[in-house]
Amino acid sequence: MLRYSMLSAYKIKRIILCFCEDITASSASKLLRINRNTINLYYNHFRRLIFQQSFEANSRDFGVFELDESYFGARRVRGKRGRGAAGKTPVFGLLKRDGKVFVSIVQNCSKEELMPIIQGKILEGSEIHTDGWSAYKGLILNGYNCYRVFHSANDFARGKVT
Numbered sequence: 001m002l003r004y005s006m007l008s009a010y011k012i013k014r015i016i017l018c019f020c021e022d023i024t025a026s027s028a029s030k031l032l033r034i035n036r037n038t039i040n041l042y043y044n045h046f047r048r049l050i051f052q053q054s055f056e057a058n059s060r061d062f063g064v065f066e067l068d069e070s071y072f073g074a075r076r077v078r079g080k081r082g083r084g085a086a087g088k089t090p091v092f093g094l095l096k097r098d099g100k101v102f103v104s105i106v107q108n109c110s111k112e113e114l115m116p117i118i119q120g121k122i123l124e125g126s127e128i129h130t131d132g133w134s135a136y137k138g139l140i141l142n143g144y145n146c147y148r149v150f151h152s153a154n155d156f157a158r159g160k161v162t
Contacts, residue, residue, distance in 0.1 A: 007034070015042045062123040066095040067130040069109040094121055111135040115142070 005012060011032060018028035018039075025043055029036040073088035090109050094102040094117075102121055106113050114135050122128065124143030130136045132148055139146040 007038075012042070015039060016046070019043055019046050060121060060123045061096060061099070062126050063099065064097045064127045065122055065129070066097065067114075067118065067128060067136065068093055069106075069114070069133065069135075092117060094118070109133065109135055111138060118142075118144075 007015075011034065014032050015028065015034070018031065019042070023031070025036050025039040028034075028039045032039070069090060069092045071088035071090055090106050092104050092106050092109065092114055104117055106117075111134070115138065118128075118139070119142065122144070125145070127145045127147070128136075128139055129147045129149075130139075136146065136148065
């Protein structure tokens with residue numbers, strides 16, 4: 001796609017920068033003085049490339065992984081933060097150290113929701129680093145070497161953190 005573009009390499013790099021900075025297509029269009037549909041075309045192309053680089057659909061991997069869940073949504077919503085916040089979308093992520101990333105939108109961050117994803121992506125015997133969220137309690141029983149940190153006790157790193 002980029003090979004046959006009518007845009008200069010400089011403009012394409014600026015579009016990539018806007019994409020990485022999470023600037024909307026409309027705002028990027030105004031900043032760069034490029035048609036919004038062109039920006040959307042590039043943004044969608046970047047998203048496809050990111051998706052292709054994530055874990056293959058049915059592959060399981062062995063190694064050292066980091067797991068965490070997060071909540072995404074509007075910044076200015078007043079009320080509860082984190083788990084249980086209204087209007088937030090729960091997202092679960094797996095990072096293989098020095099490797100690939102897998103991210104999935106989940107209904108909730110319960111053990112029943114997360115364990116099938118973990119078991120579908122990580123082979124038993126792998127090393128897993130995660131926080132103290134209760135959904136991760138069963139990892140050792142499922143054959144994983146699990147290192148947990150408890151942020152509530154001002155614990156932010158344990159074991160091999162490189």
